[in-house]
Amino acid sequence: MKSLFKSGLLASFVVIAGCNQAITNDDHNTDKTDYSLVTPERVNDGELPVWLIPNMPESAEAYYGPDSYHIIAQTQDPDAVPASSKRAAGGALTWITTDDGKSKWRVNDHGQDACSYIMPDGKQVVYTSTRDNLDVAVGNWSSEKDYPQGAELYMADLDGKNVRRLTNNDVYDAEVSVSPDGKKIVFTRQIDGKLDIWMMNFDGTGEHQLTFTEDWQEGAPFFLPDNKTLTMRAWKRSEHEISPTPMTVFTVDTDTGKITPKTSDGWMNWAPYPTPDGKHYVFVRPLLDNPRNWEVFLGSLEGKDPVRLTFNDSFDGFPSVSPDGKKMLFTRSTGKHFMSDLYTFVMDISSLNVGPENK
Secondary structure, eight states: OOOOOOOOOOOOOOOOTTTTSOOOOTTSOOOOOOTTTOOOBOOSTTOOOEEEOTTOOSEEEEEEOTTSSEEEEEEEOTTSOOOSSTTSOOOEEEEEEETTSSOEEESOOSSOEEEEEEOTTSSEEEEEEOTTOTTSOOOOTTOTTSOOTTOEEEEEETTSOSOEEOOOSSSEEEEEEEOTTSSEEEEEEEETTEEEEEEEETTSOSOEEOOOOSSEEEEEEEEOTTSSEEEEEEEEGGGTTSSSOOOEEEEEETTTOOEEESOOSSSOOEEEEEOTTSSEEEEEEEETTEEEEEEEEEEETTOOOOEEOOOOSSBEEEEEEOTTSSEEEEEEEOSSSTTOSEEEEEEEOGGGOOSGGGO
């Protein structure tokens, strides 16, 4: 249950020259957003200021690079292999853009992409793609029973050059992310319908399985600042037909393999992403009194009550936080129907004090 967006027209391209240079926070000025191009506004009561990223087509997951300014996302692209149907997720390729829409460029130009991440050194990216398996069934990125079995992991320079394939098999490899120190890559692999978390070194060596469960379907792993603990979500295969599907947020110790539940309410707790303070995570849950209204919350790894962050009447999802802890990316439905016309927004969360200085 990863990329949940529909097909759409690609907006006009804005390309930056010299995009193969590193994007880092070495100058200690991570907030490079040009606020003459975007205006944070409180659009809903109870919500912190947000803005829509300009010049960005329909998209789902998006993640900040180390400079807390550039982001990587899979966006709808006419050069991608089309989705298998109007209701299926697909038809996207990997792009990098700035959160003010000032510049952007494409990383991959063929196949279908999902789940991408900028390496912490700001020089390379890792992404999921079917680019070498165009003869396999297109599949559906939002259905565990139809995940693209030709999805592999790749590493490339920021401009998409020097592509190196990290996995080589006939199963689904996706939902990739990287440890803050850049040494480890984690991802989700599906074998015989079972989803588990796997990990390898940054160069593709040392690949090994972290979770081993029969009923639980683990996925979406992300590192905490300690470089060894993950957050993830999981649902039970035996409960997947329940709507909304019950999901639990867990932490995983990559050294010992210990899995610890962080939610226990039996409700859908989806898409967790840890904050840079190592104490919280943002995640998605439907409202109890309106299960078709999905909102983003701030959860506590210490078990405190979650705090609601979005107040939109439809779908808000796929939250992620910038390395400086000041901004949160999320996807918002802007259409007339649930999960229609999905676009990436930025929320100013500097007042939440979840940055690395609060570790």
